[in-house]
Amino acid sequence: MAYTESTMLQLGTRAPEFSLPDTVSGRVLSLADVKTDKGLVVMFLCNHCPYVIHVNPEIVRLSKDYLAKGIGFVAISSNDVEKYPEDSPELMKELAIKLGYPFPYLFDESQDVAHAYDAACTPDFFVFDREMNLAYRGRLDDSRPKNDNPLTGKDLRAALDAVLAGKPVSEVQYPSGGCNIKWR
Numbered sequence: 001m002a003y004t005e006s007t008m009l010q011l012g013t014r015a016p017e018f019s020l021p022d023t024v025s026g027r028v029l030s031l032a033d034v035k036t037d038k039g040l041v042v043m044f045l046c047n048h049c050p051y052v053i054h055v056n057p058e059i060v061r062l063s064k065d066y067l068a069k070g071i072g073f074v075a076i077s078s079n080d081v082e083k084y085p086e087d088s089p090e091l092m093k094e095l096a097i098k099l100g101y102p103f104p105y106l107f108d109e110s111q112d113v114a115h116a117y118d119a120a121c122t123p124d125f126f127v128f129d130r131e132m133n134l135a136y137r138g139r140l141d142d143s144r145p146k147n148d149n150p151l152t153g154k155d156l157r158a159a160l161d162a163v164l165a166g167k168p169v170s171e172v173q174y175p176s177g178g179c180n181i182k183w184r
Contacts, residue, residue: 002179002180003177003178003179004120004121004177004178004179004180004181005120005121005175005176005177006119006120006121006124006137006138006139006175006176006177007118007119007120007175008137008138008173008175009117009118009126009134009137010134011134011135011136011137011171012133012134013133013134014132014133014134015031015035015040015042015126015128015132015133015134016031016113016116016117017030017031017116018030018031018076018106018108018113018116020076020106020107020108020113021089021106021107022104022105022106023089023090023092023093023096023105023106023107024093024096024097024101024104024105025104029074029104029106031132034072034073034074034103034104035072035128035132036070036071036072036130037070037130038069038070038071038072038130038163038164039070039071039072039127039128039129039130039135039160039163039164040071040072040073040074040127040128040132041063041066041071041072041073041074041125041126041127041128041156041160042074042076042117042125042126042128043059043073043074043075043076043123043124043125043126044075044076044077044078044114044117044119044121044122044123044124044181045059045075045076045077045105045122045123046077046078046079046084046087046122046179046181046182047077047086047087047091047092047095048084048086048087048179049122049123049178049179050145050179051121051122051123051144051145051177051178051179052122052123052178052179053145054143054144054145054151055123055140055143055151056099057151058140058141058143058151058152058153059075059101059123059140059153060099060100060101060102061153062140062153062156062157063101063102063103064102065157066157066160067102067103069160069164070164071160071163071164072103073102073103074103074104074106075096075101075103075104075105075106076105076106076107076108076113076114076119077092077105077106077107077108077122078108078111078113078114078119078181079122079181079182080111080182080183080184081109082184083182084182087182089107092105092107093105111181111183111184114181119181120180120181121176121177121178121179121180121181122178122179122181123140123176123178124137124176124178125137125138125139125140125156125176127156127159127160127163127169129163130163135159135162135163135168135169136156136159136163136169136173137173137176138155138173138174138175138176139155139156139174139175139176139177140153140155140156140176141153141154141155141156142154142155142174144177155173155174158170159173
């Protein structure tokens with residue numbers, strides 16, 4: 001497990017388009033299908049990463065809280081499933097149902113979407129405002145496996161609160177950290 005941090009894509013970047021299969025519904029979803037007029041969170045996740053496993057409970061809580069406020073959410077797995085079969089679409093679906101993900105869990109087999117977002121690790125979080133411009137990228141909070149900091153989602157929640165209020169998100173943003181995306 002190699003610890004990798006977010007590349008911190010430039011704020012203001014327009015959300016890259018995508019069209020990917022949702023492992024749960026079987027439908028192909030695009031950016032237009034998941035964005036809302038209030039904003040969107042794009043998360044790069046995978047099944048096996050201990051950092052994602054650690055934050056999954058807060059991801060579910062936070063997404064339910066902010067879906068109710070009109071923010072869109074989508075998770076994408078871009079890992080090479082030949083080398084990491086535990087991240088296969090079938091097991092993604094199984095995990096999403098087991099954990100109760102209230103958002104689509106898309107499979108980026110070509111890894112083109114991860115490259116377009118300059119995603120580097122799992123988990124990696126991107127918040128886009130109502131115009132689909134990048135307002136936040138980085139960590140959920142400062143909790144990591146074995147550091148004893150509580151899971152609160154405070155960094156991501158603060159960004160979403162600002163986006164909902166139509167205010168600028170603080171430019172003090174910390175990279176997310178976790179497993180590197182498993183590139184081919």
